[in-house]
Amino acid sequence: MARVRTTFVVQNTIRLSEHLIRVHLGGPGFAAFQPNGFTDAYVKLAFPGADGDIMRTYTVRSIDPAAQEIAIDFVYHGDEGVAGPWAVAAEPGDTIDLLGPGGAYAPRADADWHLLAGDDSALPAIAAACAALPGDAVGRVFVEVSAPADELAFVHPEGVELTWIHRGDADPGERLAAAVRAEPWLDGQPHVFIHGEAQAVMDDLRPYIRKERGITAEWASISGYWRRGRTEEGFRRWKSELAESEKGTPAGV
Numbered sequence: 001m002a003r004v005r006t007t008f009v010v011q012n013t014i015r016l017s018e019h020l021i022r023v024h025l026g027g028p029g030f031a032a033f034q035p036n037g038f039t040d041a042y043v044k045l046a047f048p049g050a051d052g053d054i055m056r057t058y059t060v061r062s063i064d065p066a067a068q069e070i071a072i073d074f075v076y077h078g079d080e081g082v083a084g085p086w087a088v089a090a091e092p093g094d095t096i097d098l099l100g101p102g103g104a105y106a107p108r109a110d111a112d113w114h115l116l117a118g119d120d121s122a123l124p125a126i127a128a129a130c131a132a133l134p135g136d137a138v139g140r141v142f143v144e145v146s147a148p149a150d151e152l153a154f155v156h157p158e159g160v161e162l163t164w165i166h167r168g169d170a171d172p173g174e175r176l177a178a179a180v181r182a183e184p185w186l187d188g189q190p191h192v193f194i195h196g197e198a199q200a201v202m203d204d205l206r207p208y209i210r211k212e213r214g215i216t217a218e219w220a221s222i223s224g225y226w227r228r229g230r231t232e233e234g235f236r237r238w239k240s241e242l243a244e245s246e247k248g249t250p251a252g253v
């Protein structure tokens with residue numbers, strides 16, 4: 001990931017749904033921002049803290065070269081944390097430093113079909129991927145949000161069927177995993193993109209895709225974006241421990 005640190009300025013914010021806030025960032029920092037072509041392009045945002053910067057990871061939902069802006073969609077998950085509360089209070093003229101972008105996934109043109117699934121934190125990356133698919137693409141998309149008030153219209157090819165899952169009082173990712181598992185598998189080679197609450201993704205959907213469906217790593221981008229009950233620092237520690245414990249596990253499943 002590009003390590004250049006740039007300062008962006010909040011241009012405006014839009015309340016997209018009950019829990020999703022779009023922040024348009026522009027200003028002089030835009031000139032140094034180098035798009036990387038990945039639909040899951042992400043940046044590290046630096047929030048000033050008492051003991052130094054608190055870093056948080058967010059997807060670049062879209063880039064507008066004419067307006068010289070990027071858009072980031074933040075899940076507002078309550079008063080806990082740093083980034084969610086910052087987004088809900090952000091006002092034009094506020095500044096934020098960022099590093100990046102990094103990224104790893106864009107829908108492969110040689111796939112027969114696409115499977116994309118995630119919760120609201122992955123909705124920006126899923127929507128960006130759907131916007132990049134050709135008009136004749138075939139696929140299935142599952143997005144878990146809290147309730148119907150969090151559903152958000154986004155562009156996707158006609159052959160890519162979108163299903164909204166409502167979390168309600170279930171654990172994050174539980175109903176999403178059940179829906180993905182229940183979906184009949186299409187013919188041919190899928191390209192898979194699944195991200196969201198880490199435990200649901202790594203303990204349930206990853207083994208389903210990699211082991212039960214036999215999809216190899218080059219055709220599957222699967223990981224957690226956040227972890228229930230942990231801040232991003234705690235989540236990063238959990239990821240390192242998981243990676244350490246999986247060393248030597250065949251196919252990383």
Ligand SMILES: Cc1cc2nc3c(=O)[nH]c(=O)nc-3n(C[C@H](O)[C@H](O)[C@H](O)COP(=O)(O)OP(=O)(O)OC[C@H]3O[C@@H](n4cnc5c(N)ncnc54)[C@H](O)[C@@H]3O)c2cc1C
Binds near residue numbers: 077081083225
């Ligand atoms: C590559 C990547 C891309 C990402 N893109 C996006 C994006 O575009 N939009 C986005 O909103 N998030 C995205 N995330 C997830 C985001 O980084 C985390 O949700 C992050 O923890 C939010 O920071 P915070 O300061 O608001 O909360 P933290 O201080 O990290 O956590 C405080 C508490 O809130 C809980 N929490 C954190 N996130 C959520 C959530 N989404 N829902 C419910 N509870 C939560 C934590 O478990 C913890 O208990 C992405 C993560 C990665 C790794």
